[in-house]
Amino acid sequence: MSENLQCTDTLHSRGFRVTPQRMVILRILQEADTHLNPTEVYQRAQHAMPGLTEATVYRTLAFLTDQGMVLAAHIGSGQLVYEIAGHAHHHLICRACGYTLEIEHELLAELYRLFKVSTGYQIDSLHTTFFGLCPECQAPELNNVA
Amino acid sequence: MSENLQCTDTLHSRGFRVTPQRMVILRILQEADTHLNPTEVYQRAQHAMPGLTEATVYRTLAFLTDQGMVLAAHIGSGQLVYEIAGHAHHHLICRACGYTLEIEHELLAELYRLFKVSTGYQIDSLHTTFFGLCPECQAPELNNVA
DNA sequence: TTCGCTATTGTAACTAGTTGCAATAAAGAG
DNA sequence: CTCTTTATTGCAACTAGTTACAATAGCGAA
Numbered sequence: 113m114s115e116n117l118q119c120t121d122t123l124h125s126r127g128f129r130v131t132p133q134r135m136v137i138l139r140i141l142q143e144a145d146t147h148l149n150p151t152e153v154y155q156r157a158q159h160a161m162p163g164l165t166e167a168t169v170y171r172t173l174a175f176l177t178d179q180g181m182v183l184a185a186h187i188g189s190g191q192l193v194y195e196i197a198g199h200a201h202h203h204l205i206c207r208a209c210g211y212t213l214e215i216e217h218e219l220l221a222e223l224y225r226l227f228k229v230s231t232g233y234q235i236d237s238l239h240t241t242f243f244g245l246c247p248e249c250q251a252p253e254l255n256n257v258a
Numbered sequence: 259m260s261e262n263l264q265c266t267d268t269l270h271s272r273g274f275r276v277t278p279q280r281m282v283i284l285r286i287l288q289e290a291d292t293h294l295n296p297t298e299v300y301q302r303a304q305h306a307m308p309g310l311t312e313a314t315v316y317r318t319l320a321f322l323t324d325q326g327m328v329l330a331a332h333i334g335s336g337q338l339v340y341e342i343a344g345h346a347h348h349h350l351i352c353r354a355c356g357y358t359l360e361i362e363h364e365l366l367a368e369l370y371r372l373f374k375v376s377t378g379y380q381i382d383s384l385h386t387t388f389f390g391l392c393p394e395c396q397a398p399e400l401n402n403v404a
Numbered sequence: 405t406t407c408g409c410t411a412t413t414g415t416a417a418c419t420a421g422t423t424g425c426a427a428t429a430a431a432g433a434g
Numbered sequence: 435c436t437c438t439t440t441a442t443t444g445c446a447a448c449t450a451g452t453t454a455c456a457a458t459a460g461c462g463a464a
Contacts, residue, residue: 129430129441165444186332204379213377223369231359233350235390244381275411275460311414
């Protein structure tokens with residue numbers, strides 16, 4: 113609830129409007145414990161607000177991402193998913209079983225400093241995705257000899 | 259040319275067919291000095307092979323990516339681009355001007371080792387994209403005081 | 405070389421995502 | 435409370451990307 117109030121203030125102070133559509137979509141992302149793709153957001157929003165269109169969902173997600181209230185990430189080939197902007201974190205996704213692990217941003221902070229020093233680029237990706245194999249899915253390929 | 263022969267052998271040895279469509283698309287990616295999106299690949303392919311369809315371009319790019327001959331990367335919101343698989347590298351993209359810098363994989367190797375130790379995940383992303391601000395685009399926001 | 409198997413392509417219909425524009429409604433002024 | 439401004443929405447048409455299925459064509463076998 114307090115998060116919603118905070119978002120309301122932020123929007124007001126930046127000259128944007130607080131609309132029920134935006135509040136519904138923010139609420140959905142806050143209550144989700146994981147990332148959602150636009151269609152999932154749309155489906156959940158239908159319950160709270162049957163008239164809401166998919167175009168508005170796409171536009172609102174992009175808008176909230178621009179405002180830094182929501183983080184967008186790519187998972188798999190082309191799928192964009194969204195998540196409420198909380199603690200900065202990144203994803204390790206197993207490309208075999210799809211299991212997703214969150215890692216703290218602090219693990220990448222040193223890398224970002226290295227980028228800054230060696231290239232001048234100030235990186236601010238807060239939601240980077242890395243693909244690989246989780247421990248379970250490495251096993252069949254490596255340990256089946258014995 | 260020798261790269262094409264190598265790809266031919268690889269496809270044969272894995273039981274896949276060597277088709278003119280695949281060769282054309284591989285050639286285009288080899289001759290491009292940068293990454294291309296599917297539409298750009300399609301347009302260039304039209305010259306060499308007018309009958310080629312866009313569906314085949316999408317399918318072939320996904321296929322070549324699966325085979326490890328081509329690398330796919332996300333740039334911007336939802337755009338997937340492709341690049342011939344050569345040296346492993348990653349991208350730093352300026353979200354203000356869009357300028358893209360390549361960085362060697364070696365810079366991320368230590369991070370991957372850290373992932374492996376702390377989570378067990380064996381990361382193999384060879385084409386990760388980081389967003390931020392390039393040195394020129396940082397200037398107006400930071401240095402305009404004096 | 406010819407044949408047969410089947411991976412691959414092209415077609416066309418489909419789903420996903422975007423955008424222009426008129427209608428609506430948030431929010432400040434009176 | 436009412437009016438005015440204009441950001442935002444819904445609609446509908448659009449572009450981008452995917453997929454089912456029949457036709458085509460690699461390529462190994464004879």
